Structures are given as structure tokens and as C-alpha cells.
Amino acid sequence: MVSPKLSHSQFSPMAKLRNLSFWCFSDGLLNCGGVFLAILLVCSFWSFLTPTLNLGFSITEPSSNPVECKESGIGVNLNSDPEDHTFYDDPEMSYSIEKPVKDWDEKRREWLKHHPWFAAGASERIVLVTGSQPKPCKNPIGDHLLLRFFKNKVDYCRIHGYDIFYNNLLLHPKMDSYWAKLPVVKAAMLAHPEAEWIWWVDSDALFTDMEFKLPLERYKDHNLVVHGWPNLIYKSKSWTSLNAGVFLIRNCQWSMDLIKTWSNMGPMSKDYKKWGQIQRSTFKDKLFPDSDDQSALVYLLYKEKEKYYGHVYLEAEFYFQGYWVEIVGGYENTTERYLEIERGVRKLRRRHAEKVSEQYGAFREELLKEAGSWRRPFITHFTGCQPCSGDHNQMYSGESCWNVMLKAFNFADNQVLRKYGFLHPDLQDSSTLGLTEVPFDYPAADEGPW
Numbered sequence: 291m292v293s294p295k296l297s298h299s300q301f302s303p304m305a306k307l308r309n310l311s312f313w314c315f316s317d318g319l320l321n322c323g324g325v326f327l328a329i330l331l332v333c334s335f336w337s338f339l340t341p342t343l344n345l346g347f348s349i350t351e352p353s354s355n356p357v358e359c360k361e362s363g364i365g366v367n368l369n370s371d372p373e374d375h376t377f378y379d380d381p382e383m384s385y386s387i388e389k390p391v392k393d394w395d396e397k398r399r400e401w402l403k404h405h406p407w408f409a410a411g412a413s414e415r416i417v418l419v420t421g422s423q424p425k426p427c428k429n430p431i432g433d434h435l436l437l438r439f440f441k442n443k444v445d446y447c448r449i450h451g452y453d454i455f456y457n458n459l460l461l462h463p464k465m466d467s468y469w470a471k472l473p474v475v476k477a478a479m480l481a482h483p484e485a486e487w488i489w490w491v492d493s494d495a496l497f498t499d500m501e502f503k504l505p506l507e508r509y510k511d512h513n514l515v516v517h518g519w520p521n522l523i524y525k526s527k528s529w530t531s532l533n534a535g536v537f538l539i540r541n542c543q544w545s546m547d548l549i550k551t552w553s554n555m556g557p558m559s560k561d562y563k564k565w566g567q568i569q570r571s572t573f574k575d576k577l578f579p580d581s582d583d584q585s586a587l588v589y590l591l592y593k594e595k596e597k598y599y600g601h602v603y604l605e606a607e608f609y610f611q612g613y614w615v616e617i618v619g620g621y622e623n624t625t626e627r628y629l630e631i632e633r634g635v636r637k638l639r640r641r642h643a644e645k646v647s648e649q650y651g652a653f654r655e656e657l658l659k660e661a662g663s664w665r666r667p668f669i670t671h672f673t674g675c676q677p678c679s680g681d682h683n684q685m686y687s688g689e690s691c692w693n694v695m696l697k698a699f700n701f702a703d704n705q706v707l708r709k710y711g712f713l714h715p716d717l718q719d720s721s722t723l724g725l726t727e728v729p730f731d732y733p734a735a736d737e738g739p740w
């Protein structure tokens with residue numbers, strides 16, 4: 291396998307760097323002494339405070355040791371781009387999906403070598419990429435819906451420290467609608483050599499478990515993760531055997547090659563029509579004539595199993611993305627079950643800063659091990675609702691789509707809002723008048739600390 295090696299030996303600070311501080315931070319703060327933590331805190335406070343900001347107490351004296359901060363190699367340096375040549379200086383390199391990239395693993399490795407402060411944590415770094423069409427939505431409330439979908443992704447990324455890129459242009463004029471993501475994902479791979487993963491999440495997909503984190507360790511030997519089922523690909527031969535609306539793709543040469551092959555079944559290809567016919571004759575449940583990105587990916591897995599299957603992780607253990615129709619009826623029950631857990635565990639009711647919320651998520655995760663269908667679905671995908679165009683699938687009414695989206699927005703938002711002291715008591719209520727303050731209880735005097 292090409293790139294897991296890349297990520298685990300070449301980018302691993304343990305293998306490449308003898309600098310103790312890098313080693314320390316790559317393996318997480320658990321391995322670090324309080325000294326390093328203190329330096330990190332001092333550095334980050336120092337770099338974010340303006341001299342005019344007076345907090346009434348002294349966090350650091352800026353003149354005391356800023357140089358030490360810079361030279362400690364701890365933290366990310368956003369200001370330095372050394373003059374050494376990298377792929378960015380190569381006039382042959384192109385962001386365009388029409389010009390394939392070669393030797394990407396070496397190029398990316400070289401760039402990281404010149405920007406060593408990105409080495410720590412590189413194998414877990416994710417950039418979330420999403421987007422929508424260039425024009426205003428036809429559905430009168432479509433742009434509002436898209437805004438709330440986007441707000442949800444921003445919330446998720448802020449909580450987990452991921453970068454996010456929203457694109458609303460066609461980076462290739464012919465690659466529109468569901469094909470538009472591929473040119474964006476390729477460009478994002480070049481724009482973010484510091485990231486190991488690019489995570490495409492459709493505009494109509496919503497994080498509905500704001501605490502859950504992708505189990506990256508599980509994907510260490512794979513380059514592409516999608517929600518899907520092998521028996522549906524190889525036995526049922528269905529074009530819905532996986533969902534291409536949410537995928538995690540490793541930033542490596544294998545992925546560059548996949549994107550090239552994959553996009554060659556799209557509208558930029560002279561064989562576009564032919565691919566539509568091939569897909570329809572292969573997948574009997576596909577009823578529309580045009581070649582689409584999802585059928586194209588299923589086709590590659592089906593037709594070239596040897597080449598692709600071993601590199602693609604078909605995730606079905608949790609809702610990597612889940613069809614909203616199966617999910618939305620359970621939000622109230624889920625809310626109740628989570629509250630029940632919290633009522634029994636004081637630590638989960640403890641008020642805390644949003645920045646430190648991941649550890650509470652990890653703690654709750656322990657308590658959710660037995661959770662079945664009532665655990666929060668990670669991503670609810672409003673497939674078929676078409677919030678922007680309003681041209682929803684005739685299987686359901688527009689009203690039912692907008693109503694359940696509202697419920698899902700509030701369900702997700704409540705998990706964020708409580709860190710700001712408020713919540714929507716009624717998931718179906720869109721008015722701000724419905725907000726209430728989160729009731730926090732405190733340990734009784736005789737109960738001791740949290």
C-alpha cells in the first residue's frame with residue numbers, strides 16, 4: 291500500500307525527527323511533561339495577544355522569551371515559507387483536474403521537510419471540503435438552509451480543530467452538479483500538503499453527533515473511506531451500494547490516480563455518454579441515463595476489485611453518512627437516552643469551555659459502548675431533499691424535508707449551544723424565543739469536586 295507507509299514512516303516525527311519536542315507532541319500531550327505544556331500555553335497566548343489587550347494579569351512578558359518560543363519547534367508556524375524550491379515552484383504543476391499530478395508522495399514529503407513544524411500531528415490532519423452551486427438557490431428558503439448546513443460544519447470543525455474550505459465555483463466548467471467535487475478535492479490536496487486527509491462532505495449532509503471523531507486508526511491501511519456494503523457491490527450490483535456524498539480520501543498519489551480515473555467517467559470526458567450506458571447496463575437499479583460519480587466509483591470497485599478494493603474502506607459500523615428517512619424519527623428518543631446517562635454521571639454535566647470539549651466526548655464514548663440504534667447518528671444526509679433547488683424526490687413532500695431538516699439543525703445545534711449556555715427545548719421550534727438557558731447542576735457541598 292502506497293501511502294499509509296508514507297504517513298506512518300516518512301511523516302512520522304518519531305522516524306524522522308530526533309527532536310524530543312516533536313516526538314512529544316506527535317504522541318499527544320499525555321506523553322509530555324508539564325514543562326512542554328507550559329511552553330505551549332505561553333507560546334500560544336503570546337502569539338494571539340495584541341500588546342493593547344490588557345487582561346489585568348500577566349500571562350507572559352513578551353520580551354522575556356519569544357525567541358525561545360519560536361525556536362522550540364512547538365506549534366505551527368503560519369508565517370514561514372522557506373525559499374527552498376518545492377512543487378509550488380514547478381511551472382509544470384497544475385491544480386486543474388485535466389493535468390494529472392505525478393510523484394505526489396515525494397513532492398508532499400519534500401514540502402513537509404521544509405515546513406517541519408507541520409510534522410507533528412500530520413498523519414491525523416484533516417481538511418473538510420464542501421460547497422454548493424455558484425448561483426442563488428431556486429428554493430426560496432434554500433440559501434437559508436444551506437447556511438445552516440454550513441454553520442453546522444463550521445461548528446464541527448471548530449470543536450475538533452479541523453480546517454474547512456467552502457467552494458461555490460465550478461473549478462472545471464464541465465464538471466458540474468455531483469461531479470463538481472472532484473476538481474475541488476484535487477485542488478484541496480495541492481493546497482493542503484500539510485493535511486493527510488481531505489474529507490468531502492456534501493452540502494446536504496449534517497453532523498448530528500458533534501462529539502464523535504472519525505476512528506482514523508481503523509483506516510490506517512486504506513486510502514479512501516466511504517459508507518458502503520461489499521455484498522451490494524459484488525452481489526446485488528447496486529448503484530447505491532455506497533454513498534459518494536461523504537468520503538475521506540488520503541492526500542497521496544494513489545488518490546490522485548483514482549481522481550484521474552474517476553473523473554474520466556464524468557462530463558469532462560469524451561466518453562461521458564458511453565459511461566452512462568455502461569453504468570446502466572451494469573447496475574440495473576440505476577434509472578437515469580447520465581454517468582454519475584457514485585455509480586462510477588461503484589463501477590471501479592466492481593470491475594477492478596483487485597486494484598481498488600484493498601484500498602477502500604467500506605464503513606458500515608456507524609453512520610459515516612446515513613439516509614435521513616431512517617434516522618430523523620429517533621432524535622427525541624436519543625436526546626432522552628443521553629440525558630438519562632448524564633443524570634447518572636456528574637462529570638458529563640460539568641460546565642466547560644468549548645475548547646476542551648473533546649475529552650468529555652471521549653468520556654461519553656466509553657459510556658456509549660452498549661448503545662444501539664439510539665446513539666446519535668454521526669452524519670444525517672438529506673439525500674433526495676435537494677434543499678437548494680427544491681426539486682426534491684417525489685417520494686416525499688417538500689414540507690416533510692424542510693421540517694425534518696429543521697429538527698436535525700436544532701438537534702445538532704443543541705449540542706453546540708449548551709457550551710454557550712442555551713438550548714432549544716423543542717426540536718421543531720425555529721424561533722429564538724424558544725431558547726432556554728441550560729440548567730447546570732453543581733456538586734453538593736458534601737460531594738467533593740467533580
Ligand SMILES: [Mn+2]
Nearest residue numbers: 492494535673
Ligand atoms: Mn448529498
